[in-house]
Amino acid sequence: MSVERLAVEPWAVRERGLDIEALGRTESLFALTNGHLGLRGNLDEGEPRGTGGTYLNGFYESYPLSYGEKGYGFPEDGQAVVSVTDGKIIRLLVDDEPLDVHRGRLERHERHLDFRTGVLERTMRWTSQAGRTVVVRTRRLVSFEQRSVAAIQYEVEVEGDEPVRVALQSSLLANQRQPRARNDPRSAAELESALEGCLATKNDMRVVLAHRTRNSGLAMAAGMDHVLEVHDHPTSLTQIDDDLGRVTISARLEPGEPLRLTKVLAYHWSSQQSVEWLRDQVDASLENALAEGFDGLVAAQRRILDRYWEVADVELQGDDELQQAIRFALFQLFQAAARAETQPIAAKGLTGNGYDGHAFWDTEAYVLPVLTYSRPELVRDALRWRHDTLDQARDRARQLGLLGAAFPWRTIHGEECSGYWPAGTAAFHINAAIADAVRRYVAATGDERFDREHAVELLAETARLWMSLGHHGADGAFRIDGVTGPDEYSALVDDNVYTNLMAQMNLLEAAAAAERHPDVARELRVREDEIAAWRVAARNVHVPFDERLGIHPQDQDFLQHARWDFDATAPEDYPLLLSQPYFDLYRKQVVKQADLVLAMFRRGDAFDLDQKRRNFDYYEGLTVRDSSLSAAVQAVIAAEVGHLDLAYDYLAESGLADLHDLRGDSDNGLHIASMAGTLAAVMNGFGGLRDHGDRLAFSPRIPPRLPLLRFPIAWRGVRLIVEVRPGEATYRLADDAPEDASVRITHWGEEVDVRAGRPERRPIPAAPELRRPLQPPGREPRHRTTGEGD
C-alpha cells in the first residue's frame, strides 16, 4: 500500500481510499481485539480479503509435526490458531447487485480506528453498475468490558431520487477457505476445516453455531443477534446449517431514510464444557450485549480506554509520525493483553495467524517490561499463564534430561511446538526472560501474594533448569554449552553472553525469592544447599571477554569465525534466512538481531560504559536486523552510549514497522513485540530508564529536535511522571499520589527522592561527540532527517 493513504494523526490510524492490494496489511492494522477475541479488519462484505480471521485466544487445533528425519525429543504435535466462526460478514445487495469494491464505482472509502474510542469506522459511497448510489457507514468494536462480545453497526442510505430495494445478509460462517503463502515457514499451517459442526440453533434473527476441533478436542460456540431500524417493513429470513447461520433482510429504502442494522456477536469456548453449556453462555452474552446496546458498548469502550491512556500515554513532541506510532503501539499492547487473562499473549496478538498464533519469549522479554509500568495487573495475568503451564515445562525438562522447568520456545497451550530445534529447543534463554519478567513485576508492584504463589516457583524451577544446563569447568567457571541465544543466526554455541548473564540473574533472583519465603521454598523442596549452589554458580558464571579487541564475544567462539561476506550479499538476499542456509549463517559473524546488545540492555549492570561503546560499535557492523526484535534494542543502547541520531533512526524503524509494513509481512499480523520495543526505545532509550535491582534509574537524553518526551511509570501504587527536555529532566508524582508518597530514583547516578507535589528538575549532561558506527552495507537504518514527520 502506498504509505500516503495513511494519515498522520495523533490518536488514530486512518486510511483514505482503499488499496485492494494491501488488504492483508490493513486487515492487521485495523484488527480489533481485546486479548480474548480478535477480529481482523476484514471488509464487512467479507471480500476481497487478504486473510479472513476471527480468533479466540487459546483456541487452537493440533496437528502432527513431520520431519525429514526425526530425532528423540522432537515435538510430535504442532498447535495452530484456527480462525473460528466468522461473524463479521454483512453483505449488501443493491437491487440485485452485490456491493463489491471490485465492481461498480467506489467514490469514497475511508477507514478509521481511533485509539481513544476503540471503534473501527468505515464510510463509503458506492455506485452500482446500474447506477444506484449508496452510502454505507459501519462501526465495529470488540468490547474490552465484555470480553466475549463484539458488535457491528451497519448503516446504509440510498442517494438519488428513487427508492431502492436492498438486501442485507448477515452471516456466521465457519470453515472459510483461506489462501496460504507457499514456502514461508512463518505462515500458519494448513488447518482448513478444523471445525466440526456440533449444534446449530436459530430464533428470530438470532443464530448460535457450536463446533469442535477435530484433533485438539476444544469446543466453541458463536452467536449473533440483530436489531434492525428501518422505516419500511422489512422481511427477514433466518437460515442455518452446520457451518452457516444467515439472516437475510430485505427492505425498500427511500432516499434519506437509512437502514441501520446492529449486530452483536458472542463467543465462548472451553476444553471441558459441553457445547450445550457454551451455547447457553453465548445466548446469555448476546442478551447482555443487547441490553447494553451499541451505544452502551461504545461508552464502556471509551471509559476503559480513557483509564488506560491516563496511566500509559507517552508523549513525544516534535515528530507527529512517531507520536502516532507510539500511540498505535500502546493501543496494540492493550489490545493484545487487556483481557488475555488465563491465556498467552501471542507474538501477533490476535491480529493475524502469523507464527501459527504462537507465543514466544517476545512476551516476557519485550511486552511485559513495558506493561509492568502501566498496567502491571496484565503482567501478573500473563505470568500466571506461564505458571499454569509449569507442568508441561517440567515434563519437557524431564524429556530433555534436565531439571526444573523448560518452557517452550513456541506454544499456545504450553507444550513445545517448535519443530526447528537448533533455534527452538536450544533457545533456553526464554526461561531467563520469564524469570526477569517475574523479578521486574515483583519489584515494581511489591505484589506479595504473587510473589508467594507464583514468583518463587517460577524462579526456582528456572534456576534448576540452569543448574542442569550448565556445568562447572575444570577452572571452576560455570559454563552453559550448546545453547542458542537471541541471535538466530548463531546456534548451539558455548557461553552465549546474553544467556549466561540472564541465567546469572535468574539464579540470584531465585535464591533471593527462596529466602524471602522460606516456607514456600520448603514446599518446593528448595534446600539451603541448593540455594547455596545457585549462588556459587551465579558467582562463577563465565562471561567471555576478548582482551585484544576489548569487546565481549557474542559467545565463546564468535570472534574466531569468519565475517559474513556482506559485500557479496545483494539487497534482495535479505532477510538472509530466506536466501542462505542456516549452516553458513551459524558459522559466520553475522547477527540477525540484538544479542550481545540485548545483554547490555537487560544486564546493563554487567558492563561498563566503555565496554558498551566498543561492543555496540562492533556488533553494529554485523547486525542485519532480519528480526523485528532488533532495531528497538539497538535504539536503547545507541541512546545510552551517546549515538542519539542513530537511536532516533532505530526508533523510527521500530515504530513504523507495521504502519509502513517495513518488513513486508504485516499481513500475517502485527509485530506486537516490536510495538513494545518502540516504547522501550522511547522510555529506556531516550528516557534512559533502567530497572536492574529494585530501584529505578534514569539517564535520559533526547535529540535537540524533540522538545519534550513525557511518560508515566507505575511504581508501587503511585505514578511517576518523567518529562525529558533537551538538557533537562523533571520527575514528579501524578496528582493522585497520596500526600506522603515518594519514590527514590537515580538521575544519571544521583539519588533523587521524588515526593508528592514536589517535582524534581535535573540537568542532563551533553551527549558526547562520537563517530556514527557503520552497519553492514545496505543495512543502514533509514536516516530520519529533521523535519520529517513533523
Place this chain on the structure above:
Amino acid sequence: MSVERLAVEPWAVRERGLDIEALGRTESLFALTNGHLGLRGNLDEGEPRGTGGTYLNGFYESYPLSYGEKGYGFPEDGQAVVSVTDGKIIRLLVDDEPLDVHRGRLERHERHLDFRTGVLERTMRWTSQAGRTVVVRTRRLVSFEQRSVAAIQYEVEVEGDEPVRVALQSSLLANQRQPRARNDPRSAAELESALEGCLATKNDMRVVLAHRTRNSGLAMAAGMDHVLEVHDHPTSLTQIDDDLGRVTISARLEPGEPLRLTKVLAYHWSSQQSVEWLRDQVDASLENALAEGFDGLVAAQRRILDRYWEVADVELQGDDELQQAIRFALFQLFQAAARAETQPIAAKGLTGNGYDGHAFWDTEAYVLPVLTYSRPELVRDALRWRHDTLDQARDRARQLGLLGAAFPWRTIHGEECSGYWPAGTAAFHINAAIADAVRRYVAATGDERFDREHAVELLAETARLWMSLGHHGADGAFRIDGVTGPDEYSALVDDNVYTNLMAQMNLLEAAAAAERHPDVARELRVREDEIAAWRVAARNVHVPFDERLGIHPQDQDFLQHARWDFDATAPEDYPLLLSQPYFDLYRKQVVKQADLVLAMFRRGDAFDLDQKRRNFDYYEGLTVRDSSLSAAVQAVIAAEVGHLDLAYDYLAESGLADLHDLRGDSDNGLHIASMAGTLAAVMNGFGGLRDHGDRLAFSPRIPPRLPLLRFPIAWRGVRLIVEVRPGEATYRLADDAPEDASVRITHWGEEVDVRAGRPERRPIPAAPELRRPLQPPGREPRHRTTGEGD
C-alpha cells in the same frame, strides 16, 4: 533368532530349522544381489515374512520432505528405494492345503547360502494337517553374469504311499503391502503403491509386467518364464492383471516322482526408455536365461565367484567363527558392488530398505578402500557414479553459497536427501572421503584414463568446496567452522580434526592431480594461483591440540565440554540417539563413533605413535559405538597402538554385527560398511596395512592365538600376498606375477622390495605392555575369550 541355529562354517551361512520371529534378519542374511538386482531371502511361498523386497539399484520413488519448520536449502524431496515387482513367490498347494510353515508340521527346514556357489538352497520336509508329507528343495540365484536375471529351481516330491495332487502358483506381484516400524527414523519411508501399472503381457507360461513410479517417473519391466519337468501331464493357467502375473500348475505326483519347476526372472528399468522397449529387453533376457538353463547360470555363478575368491580371500586361522564372518563380509561386498556399475553402492547394498536405500559416505570411506585392493575396477565404477552426479553436487554447492561440488550426505540419484541437516548438510567430510577414495584408487592402479577423465575433476571440485568452506583466520591458520565430523553426537563444530586433516589431503591431492594433467586442469579452469592457494591452505590447516592433556580435541571446543554422565545412563538408553535429545548429546563429551580415531587411521601420517596412544585411550572412554561404523576403526587403531586383545574384541563385534544381529536392526538390511570395516580390522588392523602417499606400508601384528592371517593386495597389476604369523610376516607376489615384477613396501618402517618368486620374511616386534583402556560403563566390547569360535 537364537544364534545357535546358525552353523559356523568356513564358506557358508547355514540356518538349521526356522525361526519365524527372526525372519526379517534371515531375509537380510540370505539376500541375493549382484549390485544391480537384489532379492531379499524371503521364503518361496512369500509368507510369513519380515519384509518382502526386490530391489533394482537406482530405481527409486521421490516424495516431498516435510519439516516442522523449514529453512532455506533444506532438501524438498526425498528419494526412497521401492520394492519392485516380486518374482520370488512360488506357492504350493498340497491337496487343498497351502504349504505354510505356520500350519501343519515342519519336520525339517534348512537354508544354506554358499559363498563359492552364490546359490541359496532351501530344503524342507513338511506334513500337512491332513497328513500329506512333501519334501521341497529350492535353489535361487541372482546372476553375476547376466545382471538382469535371477532364477529359482523349485522341486517338490511327495512321500508316503499315495499320489497327491499339488498346485504350484508362481507369481509376479507388484505393490505388495509392507509392514513398517513406527518412530524409527531409519525405516524406509512409506511408499506403498508407488508403482503404476502400464503394461501386462502373457504368452504361455511367460508374463511380463511393466510399471512406472508415480513421482520420479522411472519405468521398469519385470518378466518370468518357466520350465516344468514332471511325469504327469500337468495343467497350467496363466493370468495377468496390472499388478499380478500368475502361472498356476496342477499335477498329480506319485511318490518318488518329483516335480521340478525352473523359474527365470528378468528386470529392466530406465528413466528414459519406453515401457515397450523395456518389455522387449525383459523378453530378450528371459530368452538368454532360458538358453543358459538353470545349470548354466549356476556354472557361470561359480566361475565368477572362483575368480573373486582368488583375488579377495582373507584367511584367518584360529577362529572359525571370525573366518566365516570375514568370508561373509567379502561375499557381501561383492554382492553389493559386482554389477552396480553406473549406480551407487548403498549403505545396505540391495539387501533391505533400511536408510531408504540411500548411499552415504560409507561407500567411499569404508567399502571402496577394501575393494581397491581386490577388485579395483568396481571402485572405478563406483567413483564414476559419483562423477556422474557432479552436476547435482555443483548445484547443491551453489545453493549453499559454496564453490565446487558438495556431494550429498544421502542420496540415490545424486540430489541431497538428508532432511536432518546438522548431521547431513553440515557433514561435508563426505567430500574428502570421495577424494581419498579417488586418490587411493589411482595410486593402487595407476589408471591413467580414470585419472584424466574423472580423478582430476573430482579432486578439483572438492578442493574448491574446502576453499570456500574454510577461511584463513587472523593468525593465518586455515579453519573450517561450523561443520559436522563423523561423530554424529557432535555437530556444527569448529575445526573438527578429522575434517580438517582430510580436507588437507584433499587440497594437496587436487594440486598434485592438476599438475599431473595440466591440460585437464586447464579445461576445468584450474589456474596456477588456485593450485597455489590450495597448497597454502593445506599447509596452514589448523589442527587443534591440547598441550595440557597431550591429546587432540575432536574439535576446537570439545575438551571444554562437560563429559556425558555415563554413570547415570542406563543400558536400555543406548543407542543414545533414540533416548536423548541431540542438543544435549551435541554439547557434551560423548562420541557415537570413531572420529578422531578415524582421523588417526585415514591420516595416520599426521600423528606420532605417542599421540595415537594417548588419543586412543582418551576417546575410548567416550565412545559408545552407537554406529556400526565404529568398532572396526577402533580395532584398527587398537592394533596399531598395541592393544591386540581389544582389537580382537572389536574385530569380533564388527564381524558378527549382522550374523549375530548385535545392533538389532539387521532386518532392515545388512551393514555393508561394517562388513568392509571387518576387513579393515583384519587387513589394516592386524595386517597393519597403511596407504598414505603412493607406497604401501605394513606394520602387522596378530594375537598369539591366531596362527595365521593371509590376504592378497592388488597393486598395479600384480598381487601381493601378505602372510602374518605371530612374530613374523612374509610378503610374496602371487604366482601369476610376471617374472620381473616387484613391489616396494615398508615393513615396520624398513623398505622391502618384494620380487616375483622371492618371498620376503621379516620379524615382527613384540607388542608393548599396555593397560587396556576403559570404555564407558556398560559399553565395553564383549571380551572374546580364548577358544571361542575355534
